[in-house]
Amino acid sequence: MIGRLSNGALPRDFCNEAIDLQMSHGDSCFWARGRCIGGIRLAETEAINASLWRCSLRNRSLENWHWVETASASKLSTQAPRTTANRQHAYRAAEIGIFARSAFLQVKTTGTSMQLNELELLFSQLPRKRIGFYPTPFHKLENLSRTHGINLFMKREDMAGPGALSGSKMRVAELVIGQALKDGVDTIITQGAYLTNSGMQFATAALVAGLTPILFLTRDEDRHGKLEDYRGNLLLDKLMDVETHYLAAPGSAYVNRPDDKQRVLDAMNARKAELEAEGRKVLIVPTGGAYPSGFPAHVLTFKEMVEQARAVGVELDYIYHTTGTGTALPGMLAAKLLTGHPVEFRSISISHYQPDYWINESIIVERVKAIFRTFSLEPPSDQAILSEIEVDNRFIGENYAVPSAESAAAIKVLAKAEGVFLGPVYTGKGFAGLLEHIRSGKLAPGSNVAFLHTGDTANLFEVPGVVGELKGDTAPVPRPIALAF
Structure with missing residues (x-):
């Protein structure tokens, strides 16, 4: 059952209005396409998933998408300059597209469960730097x-x-780095135990994305001894020539104690301050890549x-x-x-x-x-x-x-x-x-x-x-x- 918005309108009403605006002002797709059409397609594909008019609206939207691109490409230089009026129509269409998408989200919150393919559509909204090979076997x-x-x-x-040698942190790194690139970050600092899987994978992802990785690693010297050679992930970090800092943490390999955690955080912040003084933009990522993005x-x-x-x-x-x-x-x-x-x-x-x-x-x-x-x-x-x-x-x-x-x-x-x-x-x-x-x-x-x-x-x-x-x-x-x- 398709839900209604607070004003009683159906999501399809806003989809139709936005499509009509785009059909009348094709050149404005350059202003609204990313926000508006994407929002409309998401809304008409997902929010009205079970409706009888789904197929006709989808076809209309897809035909319009193609028409807008073609018309804009052919008319931009001679027939359809981006006037203030067109911009206003574009903004209105974008506004409607976003509202339609919000309607979809309201419907999904209160209505039936999503299908698996809908998860990918939601996910596609997020900044992401593709690095890994997916789907994994x-x-x-x-x-x-x-x-x-x-x-x-x-x-x-x-x-x-x-x-x-990879792992599950690569997916996390794709999103964290995707957002970091969007924000203009050029350096990623992260931390972990000296044998950290996450640190190695984040360093790998950062290098592939053209960023500079820096690792702050702790080692329980009581249990694992002093660092004398490179093995495992540490060897891989060395092969990638990653800037690495070591902090001894006797009896606390995973930095569980508040004083150890603070020492690592202070050291990372100090390095961040040095880099920022040089004009760099730095992101600190917690242990395990546990960063919201x-x-x-x-x-x-x-x-x-x-x-x-x-x-x-x-x-x-x-x-x-x-x-x-x-x-x-x-x-x-x-x-x-x-x-x-x-x-x-x-x-x-x-x-x-x-x-x-x-x-x-x-x-x-x-x-x-x-x-x-x-x-x-x-x-x-x-x-x-x-x-x-x-x-x-x-x-x-x-x-x-x-x-x-x-x-x-x-x-x-x-x-x-x-x-x-x-x-x-x-x-x-x-x-x-x-x-x-x-x-x-x-x-x-x-x-x-x-x-x-x-x-x-x-x-x-x-x-x-x-x-x-x-x-x-x-x-x-x-x-x-x-x-x-």
Whole structure:
């Protein structure tokens, strides 16, 4: 059922009026096209999705789009100068287009659930610098599915590109950098533990976009020792020649303590001030890329997973993922709430979700609501969002970036069964949680389950204090075999 605006008018009335204005003042498309026609197309395609007159209006709008472009191109120099009157008509058309789009958003907030393709239309409004390779692959883990009696799939954000070692932060970086470019930023400063996946991916994205990345990294020297060589993500940062600053943080690899957090923030702000004094424009991005413009990134991850599952005849029952800084779940959860899809999220945490902690359920709720507001939609209630969040804290192990026996076993299980490699800091612990849920009966036989591989593979090459038993430093080296020719 199509909703009405507060004045009783239907969205189609404004679509028609705007189209008529454009038909009469074709040359004005140069003034209004980006805002008006885009708004009209969005409104007529989405807000009036179920109406009987949808097809005729869509055709009229598309024909008009083509006519306006053709007429403007041929008449601009001789027949249709951009007069003040035409500008006024253009502005009026743009105004109507925006109002029509607002009507669409009102209808969608109070009406039926969105379709998956509508998510992409919403997403297309956001500034974005395309860097990764999307959609990322989605495939069935045939051997583990057969072994455990479920249909187990994997979404490969680790293959997002542009390099071979990537992850889920690349989507976030596309939006953050897209907005940064729009704002004239030329330098991105971000932070993390010295082995940060996010930092490496943001540095990669910044370089591809023509920006300068700077990293501020902390290292728990009590556990991981002093920095003596470059491994894992740190080696990749070095290969990219990224400006990197190190701060020792004994006993606090993830900068959980307020004094450590303040030290890092002070150091970043000092470097920012130096650069700004040189005329640079700098953006500071928090740990994990947890910056508001990036929160909607994984709306499209959800869309891709559901579509890719349907392409092989499957409706997903569960989506499992590892959660750390809380940048993947809000976008996926917002997409679920917008579409009404029945899939359940199960988040395996690598950091404690506690009320007084730097990441918790309340923060996830606020990020979901921020995504709705970004799309000019009325956010759901806190309770509606909280009811969709299920976080399992049992697989953290001793601490962040500290290996666990469960994680090591899970990494080996997947590598041996499917030839897919997880990381010891994030995805290994997440997959360990999934395997335990299977063993404990938390997943019913025949369930359709997707695991979101968010990356972390570079950390397989880290120090033993991170990798643990996987490294095999004490295992005997195979002796060479003499080959006879």
